[in-house]
Amino acid sequence: MTKEKLDNLRELRKEIPMWQEALKNCTDEKTEKAIEKHLSEIVETEREVTKYILEYPDPLTRQLLYLRCVKRLNWNAIAYRIGGGNTADSVRKMYERFKP
Numbered sequence: 001m002t003k004e005k006l007d008n009l010r011e012l013r014k015e016i017p018m019w020q021e022a023l024k025n026c027t028d029e030k031t032e033k034a035i036e037k038h039l040s041e042i043v044e045t046e047r048e049v050t051k052y053i054l055e056y057p058d059p060l061t062r063q064l065l066y067l068r069c070v071k072r073l074n075w076n077a078i079a080y081r082i083g084g085g086n087t088a089d090s091v092r093k094m095y096e097r098f099k100p
Contacts, residue, residue: 001052001100006069009049012042013072046070052100064094 019035026032053065060082067078075088082091 001049003098003100005045006049006052006065006100009045009069010072012045013070016042061094061098064091065098068095 016039019039023032023035023039026035049069050066053062053070056062056065063082064078067073067081073081075092078091079086079088
């Protein structure tokens with residue numbers, strides 16, 4: 001797993017509603033298949049990332065990765081959910097220092 005793949009999932013998941021809407025309005029079979037393929041790739045990427053996170057040994061890092069990459073929460077929300085006196089800045093720095 002690469003940090004780039006973790007970061008990309010956050011952005012890819014933002015695309016899902018856009019492509020689902022495009023699929024509803026699509027009249028071209030070739031384009032429809034391309035959109036469906038892209039949506040499937042997003043789902044597969046999410047599966048891979050989630051599996052990686054579940055297998056990560058440190059529970060704090062697991063929470064951080066899941067909340068940021070899969071749930072797409074902002075730093076303030078992550079700090080609140082993790083608790084323990086963490087701030088938005090501290091969880092952001094933890095994430096920046098994380099090396100897969």
